[in-house]
Amino acid sequence: MLRAARLLEQGVGGGNPLRFDRTTLRVVVQDRLRAPNDQRTYEALLPALQQAARVLYGNSGQVETVESDPRQAFSARLSWTSSDAPPIETLLAARRAVRA
Numbered sequence: 001m002l003r004a005a006r007l008l009e010q011g012v013g014g015g016n017p018l019r020f021d022r023t024t025l026r027v028v029v030q031d032r033l034r035a036p037n038d039q040r041t042y043e044a045l046l047p048a049l050q051q052a053a054r055v056l057y058g059n060s061g062q063v064e065t066v067e068s069d070p071r072q073a074f075s076a077r078l079s080w081t082s083s084d085a086p087p088i089e090t091l092l093a094a095r096r097a098v099r100a
Helices: 002-009 039-060 088-099
Strands: 024-029 061-065 074-080
Touching: 002 088, 024 039, 039 061, 039 074, 039 088
Parallel strands: none
Antiparallel strands: 024 074, 061 074
């Protein structure tokens, strides 16, 4: 998705360049059996989410839940508290670091 966003921001394909909000990233866990949308799942995933927020956004990264309805998939929002959102290249590099 980040690579596609980078291409769209560069105007690849002859279209007008688009701009994306890079201040938030939503993480969704679709497996409601193993990761129900509840406090226990949030607490279990919080360390990994906090690490991802630090890698992507530095020390000002925040983690919050998005949806509290147990019928919905668990989701969390990683956000940047600074007004200076990182460029997509930085997010791509951080993504590679998280995967390593």
